[in-house]
Amino acid sequence: MESELVRLCIEAACENRESVEKWRRQRRSLERLPSHLADALLRRLIHRRLLFPSLLEVFKHSVEKIDLRGENSVDAEWMAYLGAFRYLRSLNVADCHKVTGSALWPITGMTSLKELDLSRCMKVTDAGIRHIISISTLEKLYVSETGLTTNGVTLISSLKNLSLLDLGGLPVTDQALSSLQVLTELQYLDIWGSEVSNKGAAVLRKFSKLSFLNLSWTNVTKLPNLPSLKCLHMSNCTISSLLEGDGGKPPLKKLIFSGAKFENEAEALMHIETSFLSFLDASNSSIQRFCFLPSMEALKHLDLSWSTMGDDLVKHVACIGANLRNLNLSKTRVSSAGVGILAGHLPNLEILSLSYTPIDDVAVSYISMMPLLRVVDLSNTNVKGFIHQEGAEPDFFLSLKALESLNHLERLNLEQTHVRDAALKPLSSFQELRDLSLRSASLTDVSLHYLSSLPKLTNLSIHDAVLSNNGLYLFNPSATLKKMDLYGCWLLTEDAILSFCKKYPQTEVRHELVHNLPSNPNGSTSPSPSRLTSRTLLVNQKQGNISISPSFVDQRLKYNREELLALQYSSLSLAIPLDRGSTTSQLLMNQSSSMS
Amino acid sequence: MKKEDMVKLISAEGFEFVIDKDAAMVSQTIYNMLTSPGSFAETQHGEVTFPEISTTILEKICNGKETEFPIEPELTLELMMAANYLHT
Amino acid sequence: MYIRVKRSKTTYFIRCDPTETVLDIKEKLQVLIDQPVNNQRLILVGTGEVLEDSKTLADHKVENDSVVALTLRKGGLLNSFLSDFYASPVYYWVPLCIFYVADRSLNS
Numbered sequence: 071m072e073s074e075l076v077r078l079c080i081e082a083a084c085e086n087r088e089s090v091e092k093w094r095r096q097r098r099s100l101e102r103l104p105s106h107l108a109d110a111l112l113r114r115l116i117h118r119r120l121l122f123p124s125l126l127e128v129f130k131h132s133v134e135k136i137d138l139r140g141e142n143s144v145d146a147e148w149m150a151y152l153g154a155f156r157y158l159r160s161l162n163v164a165d166c167h168k169v170t171g172s173a174l175w176p177i178t179g180m181t182s183l184k185e186l187d188l189s190r191c192m193k194v195t196d197a198g199i200r201h202i203i204s205i206s207t208l209e210k211l212y213v214s215e216t217g218l219t220t221n222g223v224t225l226i227s228s229l230k231n232l233s234l235l236d237l238g239g240l241p242v243t244d245q246a247l248s249s250l251q252v253l254t255e256l257q258y259l260d261i262w263g264s265e266v267s268n269k270g271a272a273v274l275r276k277f278s279k280l281s282f283l284n285l286s287w288t289n290v291t292k293l294p295n296l297p298s299l300k301c302l303h304m305s306n307c308t309i310s311s312l313l314e315g316d317g318g319k320p321p322l323k324k325l326i327f328s329g330a331k332f333e334n335e336a337e338a339l340m341h342i343e344t345s346f347l348s349f350l351d352a353s354n355s356s357i358q359r360f361c362f363l364p365s366m367e368a369l370k371h372l373d374l375s376w377s378t379m380g381d382d383l384v385k386h387v388a389c390i391g392a393n394l395r396n397l398n399l400s401k402t403r404v405s406s407a408g409v410g411i412l413a414g415h416l417p418n419l420e421i422l423s424l425s426y427t428p429i430d431d432v433a434v435s436y437i438s439m440m441p442l443l444r445v446v447d448l449s450n451t452n453v454k455g456f457i458h459q460e461g462a463e464p465d466f467f468l469s470l471k472a473l474e475s476l477n478h479l480e481r482l483n484l485e486q487t488h489v490r491d492a493a494l495k496p497l498s499s500f501q502e503l504r505d506l507s508l509r510s511a512s513l514t515d516v517s518l519h520y521l522s523s524l525p526k527l528t529n530l531s532i533h534d535a536v537l538s539n540n541g542l543y544l545f546n547p548s549a550t551l552k553k554m555d556l557y558g559c560w561l562l563t564e565d566a567i568l569s570f571c572k573k574y575p576q577t578e579v580r581h582e583l584v585h586n587l588p589s590n591p592n593g594s595t596s597p598s599p600s601r602l603t604s605r606t607l608l609v610n611q612k613q614g615n616i617s618i619s620p621s622f623v624d625q626r627l628k629y630n631r632e633e634l635l636a637l638q639y640s641s642l643s644l645a646i647p648l649d650r651g652s653t654t655s656q657l658l659m660n661q662s663s664s665m666s
Numbered sequence: 667m668k669k670e671d672m673v674k675l676i677s678a679e680g681f682e683f684v685i686d687k688d689a690a691m692v693s694q695t696i697y698n699m700l701t702s703p704g705s706f707a708e709t710q711h712g713e714v715t716f717p718e719i720s721t722t723i724l725e726k727i728c729n730g731k732e733t734e735f736p737i738e739p740e741l742t743l744e745l746m747m748a749a750n751y752l753h754t
Numbered sequence: 755m756y757i758r759v760k761r762s763k764t765t766y767f768i769r770c771d772p773t774e775t776v777l778d779i780k781e782k783l784q785v786l787i788d789q790p791v792n793n794q795r796l797i798l799v800g801t802g803e804v805l806e807d808s809k810t811l812a813d814h815k816v817e818n819d820s821v822v823a824l825t826l827r828k829g830g831l832l833n834s835f836l837s838d839f840y841a842s843p844v845y846y847w848v849p850l851c852i853f854y855v856a857d858r859s860l861n862s
Contacts, residue, residue, distance in 0.1 A: 073749055073750070073753065073754055075727070075745070075746075075749035075754055076746050076749045076750055078737060079737055079742045079743075079745050079746035079749065080742070080746065082736075082737035082738075082739055082742050083739060083742035083743070083746070085739065088739070089739035089742075090739075092738075092739035092740040092742075093739055093740060093742055093743050096740075096743055096744075099743040099744055099747070100743065102747065103743065103746075103747065104747070104750060107746055107747065107750055111746075667782045667785055667786075668785065669785055669786060672766075672786060680763060681763045681764070681765070682763055682764040682765065683764075683765045683767065684764060684765065684766040684767065684786060685767040686767065686769060689767070725765065728765075728767055729758075729819065735819070
């Protein structure tokens, strides 16, 4: 890690073009620069967009690692300078679309290069790979989604020191894979989307050190036993057997088969050693019975989203719940009853997603029995935030209050639920909450008011709510607030948003009306007849400490669209007495969508 | 304030900076020099010489322990290296 | 805060507080340089102002990171008539030995 003073120096060196000019001729210092400092300085220059090809020259004696990922300007001229970097160990030009096969010529025969990332450089073809194979020191090569053909892949077999090879998305055939079997040092092989079949998969046995393998989107149905394998991706494959064969069972830690199809899941998975398995992604797979789950006691991360998991099968998850940290059940049939079965069996769970499930408020109280939860996603569910109690007084209680007992709750997603302002009141006492996402056309300034007291709130997203200028003005968030996303809050005006930005400069505000704020620090230049009126109105309001009527209802119920538009340039008062009206949100939804 | 609570850092050109030991020991390198038993004779007297660090840079480093200061772009490379060497 | 007290090739980083008096600073320096406070003279670099013992750093507008020049007199035999000279904006004393000699000859 760099010290604070080193960081300040790098910051000062990369202030602007002039500061770069002040040090770029200090040749002796540049040559003495320790590589990690040179790397960090270069990284900062790239980040600040101050790097140009001839400036690279000053780093040729010091830099060992350079990451130019996604820099569109990187072309043959850049590569010409990079070729002279004597000590370069790692070069990343992934997604640099101007890097062609011939642009790679200058790096031919580099003597220190161990790692080269050319991912998605579409213009790198078999001719380019001929330059690369002269770099015999290469240990890691990424050429996924480049212009390589089967022939180019075959050429790679001469890079005998390779331990990592990413050929994702390339037309690797069984024959080409077979030609790579001389790469006995390989530990990591990615051939997703290739033409490899079961015949080619048999060759994988030759890679005795293989610990990572990605066969997603291939025709491989039978994977032979690979005794060193720790991580296997077979997403979107049809799997009939995994790791069957002689030799020791591989210490598999991570298994990803999202979207995979199984003819017989029990048979396909029967050869897997499960005692080390900590990560399983079976999302969107065809698994029906999940009877293999109880043996996977070491699982920490389990993704069953989009699967047939439901209340009837959830007991299989409950019985291995002791170690689970992350559980994704979104888009499943799991209802509140299912969450009830899980409650009490997930003592270490930190992340839970139940989005797009048929759960309701009953599930919320079960969730509160998972004491270490940090992240909870309840979006797109039937959660309302309150439960009716027949005959009791009051006849409802606020269900979200149950989450108050979760002392670690940092992130909560309640987008597209049925919660309304009053239901959010318990949130105001959530001491650890940092991230909150809301999206509902029935939320108003009242919700914003409740959130003022959250001491650690960092990211707040309230989409499509009916927030008024005045509500925003009165919102007094914690100083920790870094980002506030107000997309779709159509009642807000540019003036109001800009004055909020000025008041809370540490907060980045997102909204349709906010464009390029830093270049326009003095606020809107567009005519704003509203300014005076809204100021006057604000003066008349008691600032802060505004009392909110318990019968506060959606402001829109009172007005038609024209009136609301007129109000946009004044300010809605929280004190306007409101009647409890029938819900006209359908109508209002139409209004807001027609406006956008 | 006692004399033993201060250390003397000496630049390449022989300029001396007398600074609180606690502040100086924020630097891992200086800490090691002053605490490793019997490694350097000068550490017995609370003195450390830096033949590689110029006066300007050493003063900036001593400064940096106490307060914020602007960094002139022409000094950034040298200061960065000194800060790196001193682990400060 | 702290101030930098400079004398020839040495800089002392002295931790202090704006409410401390100049004498307090001199007492700190006494420990470091083995010179009695009476022999020390502190001059604020920048303004050239000689700092008075009884005044606080704040009185003299000595702020964080201020640079103060330290001069010493030998033997403590200077006469008061010289103090006008010392009060003049000179950062580093003109070779003291001259005055020292002059001082001695006047006394003898």
